Amino acid sequence: MLMLDGMTFHLETYGCQMNVHDSMVIEGVLRRRGLRSADGLGDAQVIILNTCSIREKAEEKVFGRLGELASLKERGNLTVLGVSGCMAQRTAERVLERAPAVDFVTGTETFPTIPRLLERILAGERPIVDVSTGHPLPEPAERSLDVNGFRAFVSIMRGCDKRCAFCVVPTTRGPERSRKPDEVVAEVRALAAAGVIEVTLLGQTVNSYRDGATGFAELLRAVDAVEGIERIRFTTNHPNDMTEQVLDAVASCPKVCEHLHLPAQSGSTRVLAAMGRGYTREKYLRVIESSRAWMPHVSLTTDIIVGFPGETEEEFRDTLSLVEEVRYDGAYTFKYSPREGTPAASLPDSVPVPVMKERLARLNERVRALSDEVNRGLVGSEQGVMIEALDVDGPWAVRGRTRTNKTLLLERAPGPVGSVHRVRVSRTRGLTLYGVPVPEPVV
Ligand code: SF4
Known part of the structure; x- marks a missing residue:
């Protein structure tokens, strides 16, 4: 020592x-x-x-x-x-x-x-x-509580039991293990006592969390009840685990933000099967439909891979049409990259790199245009905005974040970092919203 x-x-x-x-x-x-x-x-x-x-x-x-x-x-x-x-x-x-x-x-x-x-x-x-495995999950007391200001990540589970053909996570992080709900809640309480007001619950497939009778929906309700916490986020999700119970909890817990990150990976049922994702395009779209039925203004983001081995032009167009149909608020898009030791690494029919690049460019253009349209539709709306930073360059010097996880810039700070204010969206530029504070404060 x-x-x-x-x-x-x-x-x-x-x-x-x-x-x-x-x-x-x-x-x-x-x-x-x-x-x-x-x-x-x-x-x-x-x-x-x-x-x-x-x-x-x-x-x-x-x-x-x-x-x-x-x-x-x-x-x-x-x-x-x-x-x-x-x-x-x-x-x-x-x-x-x-x-x-x-x-x-x-x-x-x-x-x-x-x-x-x-x-x-x-x-x-x-x-x-x-690099031995099979160890207990890190104790909450082992984390540093004082280094991330008013926001903190809380890992609620580790590993993954899914077997997506392109992914190294099951090898690098092992099988799925959920922490005890009491431990998670105790950690969130300790964070709240240290001044944290926003927590992001983390897991490789966070919505498949389960410890005995406590599933993710019950855990969300328990964390929602912690005094001092104002916003709860969670990532990342698997579409198959986005059950009605989870959607009900997200919709009905006031602190849980109405933003779902739902990785689609592809819009083609054949490619999804080759990826081992465990759902079809139709099933994925039903999850989106349910999400919007529970929360009409939910913000939806996704991950998409282009150029998975064997992906044809027509199958890529299925991905483009999925993006059109869902109208995501945003998407993380990637060219397929083979990882040694994964089932997909030995698949034939790799898509040539120039084709992947061209598909990615077309996809990005549509994703950007649709996010832009979605954001323009928010002009005139009022949003609860948490102030994150006060020294952004230029006249729009204050950066905040909406409950739907969008960046919003203001000219003047209506309050200190970490405070929440009602803001009217005045205009948008790309993925960024601009706004003016509305007098009444909100939580
Ligand atoms: S992509 Fe996600 S769900 Fe699939 S194996 Fe990797 S971590 Fe698990």
Whole structure:
């Protein structure tokens, strides 16, 4: 313990919100063992990259960064270089081969033990690899409660039992395990006591959460009852788990925001079957219909992959027509990228890269145009807006967020960061809304 006291650390996070959450846990355990944040990279004695494996590009970026940090280690202050997260879990040996300056590799379950690894390294042992699995989920007390201001991520489950043909998550994060509802609620209460007013519940398929008789709907109601919390978000969802019970809870819990992220991945039933998604285009559209029946003004966003092996032009057009039919508020779109060890990586009929690029450009154009139209339809409406930042460049210096997860800019701050105000939307530009405060405050 004494050896670590006063050491400085720098943490870099790649990838999804779950990784951002895990980085907070890492930060929390390091601080509790006496380490402190470095003022800058050059001042750090311990540098940890918390990595992502979802796309090849993400892994290459980490290798590039490790090359830069290796020269920093040769020249200066840096004592320990570590790699954690999904890429570390999947390719620990390759990380050490390609980046010999790395002192330790921890996976997606062993990162809470980093202080113990640091002590072993300082005692002369290196490199150390610990990507073992089957550990209990990190305790709520292990996270850092004080580093993210008024918003916080709360991981309610880990891993995934679905088997989408393109995805590495079941390999890197293991089977689905839900936390105890009492533990989740206790963590949210502790966050509220520390000043947090917005929580985002996280899981690879957050809406399939289940612990005994408590499903996701019951958990949402329990978190909704926590005093001090004003907004509840959750991500990411699987369409098959978006049940009527969950939609009822989202619609009826006042703090739960009316925004659903529902990854479609494709609009073609044949491609969905090849992807192993477990639903058809028709079933997906029924979930959208139900969502809008429960919440007519719900904001809908999605993930879409273009160029999955074998995807024909006609099947791609099914995706375009799905986008037209749903009229999403926004979409994250990707070119298919084969990941070693996944069933899709060995599928024949890969779509040529120029075709994928062209499809992605056409898709993005439609997604942007439709989001624009959806947003223009909000001009004149009143929205509850939480103030997030007061120093955005230019005359629209105040950034807020609607319950439907849209960025809204204001000229003047109606209140401090974290306060919620009623705002009338005056115009839109692309994905951004602009507005003026309406006198009465709302919660
Ligand atoms: S639902 Fe599919 S895409 Fe999502 S994490 Fe699980 S396997 Fe991956």
